[in-house]
Amino acid sequence: MTPEALGVGIVIASIAASGGALYLLQYLYHKRDRSGAGWFMGNMASVAVFCLSYGLALLVFEPMIRATLGAVAFLCVCFMGPFFLAFGLDYTGRGDLIRTPLFGIVAGVPLLTVGLAVTNSVHGLVWTDFQLDPVLGLATATYTVQPWGIFALLFSIGTAAVGSLLLIGAILSYGPLYRREATAVILSTVPPTVGVLLWLFEVGPVPQLHLTAPLMLIHVALDAYAFVGTHMFETNPATQRMAERTGLDSLSDPVFVLDTEQQVVRVNDRTEDVFPTTRSTSLPVSLESVLGVRLETLRETGEITLDMNGGMTFAVSYTQLTDPGSDSVGSMIVLYDVTKERQRRQRLAVLNRILRHNLRNETTVISGYAELLEADLADPQQSTQAGTIVAASDRLHSIAEKVRSFEDIQDRVIQSETLLVVDIVDEIVQTYSDNHTEATITRTVTSADLRLHTDPVILSTLLNNLVENAVVHSESADPVVRIVVSEASEPEGGVCFEIRDNNHRIPVQEIETLRAGEETPLQHGQGIGLWIVYWCVRKLHGDLDFGYDDGNVLIVTLSPRQQ
Structure with missing residues (x-):
């Protein structure tokens, strides 16, 4: 191959790389709302402009235009690394770091380089001694890159390396789901990095030739493999990273981590035990293919019954996953076995x-x-x-x-209203005095205006059962029941209902059974009356205390703050 033909090949390769980068830009535009996509588009735009400007510069022998095109190409290289770092941060769920002052410094380096490049003729901080030095029939040039220019180029390479490390971390942490695509993106940074270093340190037989542009063909080809027709931006590590922050691995119930397209991108060990097909299925897969229903249906019903192991019912817990910038990156479904x-x-x-x-x-x-x-x-x-x-x-x-x-x-659903306490108590006293003429039932209400905001039906059921227990369970021929109602002591306030009788002490077993909240073969109550009292108090968020003073003393305290 003649030198001229080699030169033409380099120009064609450079412009072709620019065309490939533009195609990727167009493809990624439709996914610009996905995590990291916008920043990678910035990287691709830098590549496209760099390759086109340098390819055209090799054909221009007019010094001023050649110098301008060379400056544009130089600045594009300075932007590539920071854009790639921002992509790596956003794609792996660390987008909040992009909005910190530290990243402002990262972005400031290429922007400052633009200002210095525009005014370089005044201070010469970026490059000096620009002159045409044709080779292979191309308008190649030589110039001395000054300290700031060297720093800006190495800074770009360094930030791209950090972005690559973030992707490597995603590969190691999240398994095969992102392995091929992320590996391709990582490898795509190698050719331009090698090209920049060879040119910057004048290595090779033709040091004035910037091989980065034609090497970008490899870069663009690897990126095209990673993005076109794959799920690189359909799913991303940010989904799993946010799921891990919710304690995914500590849950003992089946967990499905979904991306924004309702595809399952990760499951925990318990899911693989309950749904064996997920162990052998290559992720991502649609949630519907695993459970037979869509996410919307699960959220509406709140549970799902599956035909496995004789039929299993699961309650569904839905959690939206957001990145630190509050943007949705997917969701997490936890299935709680409620079959029993x-x-x-x-x-x-x-x-x-x-x-x-x-x-x-x-x-x-x-x-x-x-x-x-x-x-x-x-x-x-x-x-x-x-x-x-x-x-x-x-x-x-x-x-x-x-x-x-x-x-x-x-x-019953609580339906609270403000009640005059004396009316409720008088009604109960009248009812039991009429039905049990042998009993003496009295009441004392410390204030005729004492009011309570609560559910009247539950309160009436509560007091009725307390009085009935005292009357019916009395072994005396003349039962005595006294109801004392007063304001509860501070700080919570409320109303205190005290029911006193002249009966034998309620067995400790009865009280312990209530406090335990469940009956056992060795510990159970004698009836259902006290259980109704217990659940009424629970329903009203009150307190129930037992005492004995020549008869049983049951004290119910209802706080207005808890109603």
Whole structure:
């Protein structure tokens, strides 16, 4: 090959590299909203302008124009490194660092170099002794790069190296998902770096020839491999980096990390155990292909039932993942196994139905016939036995009614209103005094104007059960129940309801069962009344205390701040 043909080849390669960079710019424009894409477009623009200006400069022998084109090419090299560093930061989820004063210094170096290059004829801080020195039939030139120029070029190479290290970290941390593409981008920085160093330190038989421009063909080809037709910007390490900050690896439930296109880009070990197909599937894959539903459906329903292991139900927790700049980089789905809870709820629903309907209806029938027998039987002993059946049936009927009350309290949505406390208490006293004439029920309300903002239905159920327990469970022929209502002590304030009786002490086992919040075979209560009281207090965010002073003392404190 003749020297002239070699020269023409170098020009063609330089301009072709510029064309390739422009094509990549056009391709990346449609993905400019993705993390890092805008900064890489800046890098590609620098490459395109550099290659075009240097390729044209090799054909221009007019000194002034040649010097101008050379200056443009020089400045483009100074911008490549900072743009690549910004891409590396943003792409790996560290975009917040771009907005710090430190990165302002990084950006300031090429910008200051522009100012110094424009005024270089005055101070000569960037280069000196520019002159044409043709070789291979090209308008090559020689000039002495001054300290600032050397610093600016080496600074660009250094920042590009840091950007490459960030991508290497992504490869090591996040596995094969980004490996091929990120590796290609890293390798793409090698040819221009070698070209700049060879030219800057005048290595080789033709030191005046800037081989960086034709070497950019390799750079552009590797970048095209990395970006065109791949998921380089469809998914990015920022998604996984933000997921890790949420404690992904510490979760013992199945976790799916999704990119902005609802593709699964990472799962934890528990996910692979529950969904074995994710262990062998090459990521990324769509969430719908794994779970059979779209993300929108999961968020609407809040749970999903899958046909595996006899049927499993999961509650769905959705967390949006954002980078430090509050831009969305994807989402994280956590599936909590609630299969046993749902099955328990179904069993409870069946039992509740039996207690609320079947048992109540059947005990009504039993009680009715037993009453007829009690009235018709002439034998006193048989009549007494029939009466015992009536009493037992009534107790079962009462239990069924309390179960219904218990379930109603559990399902009720709080509907608070401001109540005059004395009215609620007087109504309860009147009701039980009329129904239990043998009982003495009194009340003391410290202030007739005492008010409480709470749910009237739950409060009424709470007080009714407290008074009923005191009356019904009394072993005395003349039960005594006293209700004392006063303002609760500071700092929280509120209202204190104190119910006193003259009964034997409530068994410690009953109280401990309530405090434990669950019954066990070795520790259980004797009835459902105190459980209704307990859940009413819980529903109203109050406090329940037990005491004994010649009778049981139950104290319920309801704070207005908690209503």
